[in-house]
Amino acid sequence: MFEIEYKYQVDNASGVQYLDDVARDRLQHDKLVSISNMEQFYIVDDSNVALRVRIENKGTDKETRTLAIKGANSGISRLEIERELSKEEVIELRKLAISHLEKTRYKIDVGGWLWEFDVFLGKLAGKIYAEIEVNNEGDEFTMPNCDGMTLVDGREHSNAYLASLTVA
Template sequence: MADEIERKFLVKEGWQPQHVGVRIAQGYLLSAPERIVRVRIKGDKGFLTIKGRNEGIRRLEFEYEIPCADAEALLKLCEQPLIEKTRYLEEVGGFTWEVDVFAGDNAGLRVAEIELPAEDTPFEKPEWTGQEVSGDARYYNSSLIAHPYCLWKTRS
């Protein structure tokens, strides 16, 4: 069993990546509140991920590398549209932040995530992070399929 403890923040205008990003295409075979089953191609690798219900900023997560050809075939079975984004890694205060810059129906959305070893772990918040959206389900990737960012009337 693996716990994922994650905090999410919007990324302020003006942030510029420090490194080359990796393209990600991901889809959901199942996106229920109790569990999600995600297929992802990240660069040239495929992954199958199962996540449990969020309990605050904690949830169960199981991720397995699968052949890229299998991931490509599974993406065709996923709910549409797929999530398209580029992920950039930023090192700040001993932690790796993942900054996702979305494309397609979610273009304009930029979210930074940090995984922590415990819910009360202190961390340095970079100056390019804005509002915390950890508990806001609108920002879950699985929610962005049914309610893409391009259709939001008011944006945070």
């Protein structure tokens, strides 16, 4: 119900090189788990709550659709509740969207820790973020073998905020 996550902004050139190395299995400890394409749109986005719909692997037999309610950050943790949606529900909710984004997510195992690298598309092309969810604040985890990662926090790095930048 509560997610605890660390988020890093990744230098584009370093991130692209790292993801290429992982995809080609050139790194000893960083192993690719999966790659998926995602579309996300937001129905509500303010400083206290975001209501997000995510479609992952659209048009494939692995397509998933989820609705997430995300509370405001409290340090590195926040409330997050998710549930699956039907295609019909997504169609109706899309009519209420105020912003959206598209990205490719790379899930990478680094020393037993699951990292997610998001490479943004469209108007956000060139932005790369990496994040890791932990069980408890202060948990020690293994960093990816990727240069140019800067720990960030704040609303300006949230997907909801980034999606608002794509609105014409």
